[in-house]
Amino acid sequence: MTILPFDPALAAVGKNKIDWAGRGMPLLGAIAKRLSQTGSVNGIRIGIALVLEPKTANLALALKTAGADVSVFSASADGPKADVVAALQAEGVTVFAATGGAADDLTMARALLNTAPQILLDDGAFVIRLAHREFPGLVAGMIGAVEQTASGVRPLAEMHKAGQLQLPVLSVNDARLKHIFDNVYGTGQSCVMALLDVTNLQIAGRRVLVIGYGWVGRGVALHCAALGARVTVAELDPIKALQAIHNGHAARSVSDAAPTAEVVFAATGIAGVLTPDHVRLLPDGAILCTAGGGAFELPMDHLRSQGPPRPLRRDIAEYQTGSGKSVLVIAEGHRINHTAAEGNPIEIMDLSLSLQASAAELLALAGRSMSPGIHRLPDTIETALAVQRVQLSGGSIEPMTPELEHAMRRW
Amino acid sequence: MLAHNTDEFRDLVEDGRARIAWVEKHAPVLTGLVRNTLSDGSLKGVRIAVVVHLEAKTAFLASILADAGAEVIVAGSNPRTTHGAVVAALRDRGLTVVSEADGDMATWEKELLLAADHQPHYIIDDGAELTLRMAMHRPELFRQLKGVSEETTTGTARLLAMAAAGNLPFPALTANNARCKHLFDNRYGTGQTTIQAILRLTNRQIAGAPYVVVGYGYVGRGIAEYAKRMGAQTRVIECDPVRALEAHMDGHTVGAARDMLPGASVVVTATGGMRAIGSPEFRFLSTDVVLANAGHHDLEVDVDALGHEALSVSAPRPGIQTYRLGASDIHVLSGGALVNIAGGSGHPVEIMDLTFAVQGLGAHYLVNTKLAPGVHVLPKKIDDSIAAAKLQSMGIHIDQPRQEQQDDVIGLIKGMPQP
Numbered sequence: 001m002t003i004l005p006f007d008p009a010l011a012a013v014g015k016n017k018i019d020w021a022g023r024g025m026p027l028l029g030a031i032a033k034r035l036s037q038t039g040s041v042n043g044i045r046i047g048i049a050l051v052l053e054p055k056t057a058n059l060a061l062a063l064k065t066a067g068a069d070v071s072v073f074s075a076s077a078d079g080p081k082a083d084v085v086a087a088l089q090a091e092g093v094t095v096f097a098a099t100g101g102a103a104d105d106l107t108m109a110r111a112l113l114n115t116a117p118q119i120l121l122d123d124g125a126f127v128i129r130l131a132h133r134e135f136p137g138l139v140a141g142m143i144g145a146v147e148q149t150a151s152g153v154r155p156l157a158e159m160h161k162a163g164q165l166q167l168p169v170l171s172v173n174d175a176r177l178k179h180i181f182d183n184v185y186g187t188g189q190s191c192v193m194a195l196l197d198v199t200n201l202q203i204a205g206r207r208v209l210v211i212g213y214g215w216v217g218r219g220v221a222l223h224c225a226a227l228g229a230r231v232t233v234a235e236l237d238p239i240k241a242l243q244a245i246h247n248g249h250a251a252r253s254v255s256d257a258a259p260t261a262e263v264v265f266a267a268t269g270i271a272g273v274l275t276p277d278h279v280r281l282l283p284d285g286a287i288l289c290t291a292g293g294g295a296f297e298l299p300m301d302h303l304r305s306q307g308p309p310r311p312l313r314r315d316i317a318e319y320q321t322g323s324g325k326s327v328l329v330i331a332e333g334h335r336i337n338h339t340a341a342e343g344n345p346i347e348i349m350d351l352s353l354s355l356q357a358s359a360a361e362l363l364a365l366a367g368r369s370m371s372p373g374i375h376r377l378p379d380t381i382e383t384a385l386a387v388q389r390v391q392l393s394g395g396s397i398e399p400m401t402p403e404l405e406h407a408m409r410r411w
Numbered sequence: 412m413l414a415h416n417t418d419e420f421r422d423l424v425e426d427g428r429a430r431i432a433w434v435e436k437h438a439p440v441l442t443g444l445v446r447n448t449l450s451d452g453s454l455k456g457v458r459i460a461v462v463v464h465l466e467a468k469t470a471f472l473a474s475i476l477a478d479a480g481a482e483v484i485v486a487g488s489n490p491r492t493t494h495g496a497v498v499a500a501l502r503d504r505g506l507t508v509v510s511e512a513d514g515d516m517a518t519w520e521k522e523l524l525l526a527a528d529h530q531p532h533y534i535i536d537d538g539a540e541l542t543l544r545m546a547m548h549r550p551e552l553f554r555q556l557k558g559v560s561e562e563t564t565t566g567t568a569r570l571l572a573m574a575a576a577g578n579l580p581f582p583a584l585t586a587n588n589a590r591c592k593h594l595f596d597n598r599y600g601t602g603q604t605t606i607q608a609i610l611r612l613t614n615r616q617i618a619g620a621p622y623v624v625v626g627y628g629y630v631g632r633g634i635a636e637y638a639k640r641m642g643a644q645t646r647v648i649e650c651d652p653v654r655a656l657e658a659h660m661d662g663h664t665v666g667a668a669r670d671m672l673p674g675a676s677v678v679v680t681a682t683g684g685m686r687a688i689g690s691p692e693f694r695f696l697s698t699d700v701v702l703a704n705a706g707h708h709d710l711e712v713d714v715d716a717l718g719h720e721a722l723s724v725s726a727p728r729p730g731i732q733t734y735r736l737g738a739s740d741i742h743v744l745s746g747g748a749l750v751n752i753a754g755g756s757g758h759p760v761e762i763m764d765l766t767f768a769v770q771g772l773g774a775h776y777l778v779n780t781k782l783a784p785g786v787h788v789l790p791k792k793i794d795d796s797i798a799a800a801k802l803q804s805m806g807i808h809i810d811q812p813r814q815e816q817q818d819d820v821i822g823l824i825k826g827m828p829q830p
Contacts, residue, residue, distance in 0.1 A: 020727045023699060024615060054614075185618040189610065189641065196607050200467075201437060202759030204599055205805075226640035227603060285436075313433050345616035393619060394674065 014087030035066035042067030047117030125152030151269030186348030188219020204228030212268035295333030427500025439804030602633025618642030
């Protein structure tokens with residue numbers, strides 16, 4: 001475990017980045033003002049375990065400014081963000097930034113939990129699960145948690161089914177304002193652009209296999225196709241596979257698609273969706289990356305067992321597949337948009353992090369009376385934010401009239 | 412310049428080599444057709460100046476020419492786009508490189524004259540930058556030039572102007588006018604990478620954002636098309652009525668600067684001229700607008716005028732300068748230089764495989780063909796051979812037309828009475 005020494009010069013660089021992101025986050029700015037006025041999170045200990053970068057730093061600072069006692073944990077796979085860490089430290093936020101892989105992540109996440117947060121804002125439910133395993137006393141006294149991703153909501157729902165979830169968890173991901181935008185446009189745009197930035201290759205004409213056609217998979221497929229790629233989707237759910245076909249993509253099993261796949265995006269959030277057998281089918285030089293979930297979707301252990309990877313370029317390593325061919329793994333299989341780029345675009349995170357802030361506010365006000373389980377955010381929170389965003393984009397909403405209301409009720 | 416025996420230089424060389432090796436891996440036309448064609452010995456001892464944005468793809472072209480026996484002199488075509496590691500790798504393998512990374516306009520002018528003083532026989536030029544300077548500052552050496560192959564729309568216009576003024580005493584090939592160049596490089600290459608660089612430098616969202624593209628040539632078309640496909644609300648400013656109508660038919664909103672600029676979140680210039688966004692346009696810009704340039708000239712966004720009129724200038728992020736104009740913040744990417752190269756990694760490798768095939772085979776054609784002074788286009792046969800090689804490398808087979816599939820022109824005019 002290494003605590004980074006505070007560096008004021010680095011803090012200035014980080015502050016610039018945070019301020020730049022803040023320019024594109026008017027909704028979060030408005031919530032920050034409201035929280036400061038109402039004092040609803042004042043004095044509450046909030047632990048943030050979101051991917052630490054300039055946008056999430058704006059959330060941390062918004063809560064801090066509103067009087068919350070904020071601590072942040074950042075996982076090592078999410079890349080070194082020393083400047084953002086320093087800028088947050090300068091503002092009095094405690095940061096536990098892991099840099100040394102999985103073991104260090106665990107140490108740092110435990111350190112976050114040792115600050116006894118009353119509310120946890122999590123991404124992938126890593127810290128929520130850790131708290132349940134190792135900090136039962138803490139969990140018993142917590143108000144609740146907020147989960148950002150589908151990958152995190154899935155195991156939490158399983159925990160709840162098994163009677164193990166002790167906390168009310170607000171699922172930001174289940175908000176339409178989150179998954180329709182963040183997962184599709186945010187993750188879609190940023191993952192595909194990160195691939196192009198890292199490789200300096202062209203995507204027009206390339207055969208791309210997208211594994212998983214949830215919201216993230218749809219976004220990745222959409223942006224690849226927009227840039228001219230020929231997209232094939234692999235999906236367990238026949239309805240989603242059929243939807244992929246109607247969106248102009250091909251739908252095939254991974255085994256069927258692998259022999260011609262030049263680029264593979266795993267977008268499932270599920271471990272082991274690409275197996276060693278699949279990898280052996282891929283053409284020589286195929287590119288592997290993940291969107292939304294993480295390296296656990298790829299057969300990294302198998303690839304590492306075939307010999308040491310050869311670094312070809314920054315964030316590109318060549319691994320042997322064991323069949324005389326090689327594959328190029330981007331960012332060691334970690335989420336490409338976070339590890340090899342700056343994460344989701346700012347405006348998208350304004351929506352998602354405004355939901356996070358609203359969820360934290362809701363927990364602070366009413367979390368103590370919520371039962372353990374996965375809860376959705378009230379529609380009113382989402383629609384209020386959507387109206388603001390539409391207006392900021394120069395749009396307007398069709399007003400409801402008594403005539404329309406009447407017409408809609410007729411039968 | 413670093414001493415060659417230092418660790419720092421060795422590290423740079425290794426970095427540069429890895430970058431060039433990556434290009435080689437994805438450049439089947441250069442490694443196949445072009446290498447083979449150039450290996451006939453006709454380039455032995457020929458001095459060729461390569462004056463193109465000096466990054467890994469250009470370095471690979473220079474290497475192939477050197478492998479074919481040419482004496483290659485390498486210079487960057489813009490001081491902001493020269494890559495230090497690539498320069499080191501080229502020097503390490505014995506090429507003459509006159510450019511350094513992180514230069515400015517003054518050092519760049521000196522570098523170009525240095526390149527001229529190596530007395531090239533031929534130039535592979537970008538923007539006709541070296542050709543123009545040799546004509547102006549090294550007239551004797553200019554008269555000894557045997558030919559120029561030009562990369563860009565801007566440079567082609569400059570060469571045509573020189574020819575019209577009687578100032579072009581040698582044949583020039585406009586690589587830009589080859590279909591394998593402008594159909595792909597200008598449209599897909601610049602289109603993809605300009606959007607890529609804007610998004611990377613700003614971390615902003617494109618879906619739903621109002622994007623203005625100034626100029627609707629091949630470059631402008633590519634940018635507008637990619638932006639639209641990624642969800643932007645695209646607007647086009649274009650002075651040519653035919654192109655403006657084309658932009659309208661392509662689904663973009665078309666109009667004058669005063670109507671298109673207000674409310675835009677990103678403005679991309681792609682006219683190939685200067686001051687597309689100049690002082691008269693500044694007042695139409697909304698606060699927080701991002702200005703980026705995809706054209707050859709660094710003054711397409713008039714950063715000089717912005718500097719004069721701004722109350723203050725700040726640098727919020729790498730590659731972004733923010734000018735405070737009245738109550739508005741105007742963000743300029745990469746100092747107004749070509750954003751996809753100065754603020755990104757340049758064109759995709761596969762695109763430059765085509766463009767540099769045109770340049771490499773163009774140089775070979777210039778050396779081996781007697782051409783009259785003036786501006787020429789690469790013969791269609793060579794152009795076609797590049798596309799055929801690319802298709803072949805991807806395992807794509809196409810049909811040959813059969814005689815009976817063609818319009819029977821002869822039959823139609825046979826027996827036609829003479830008017």
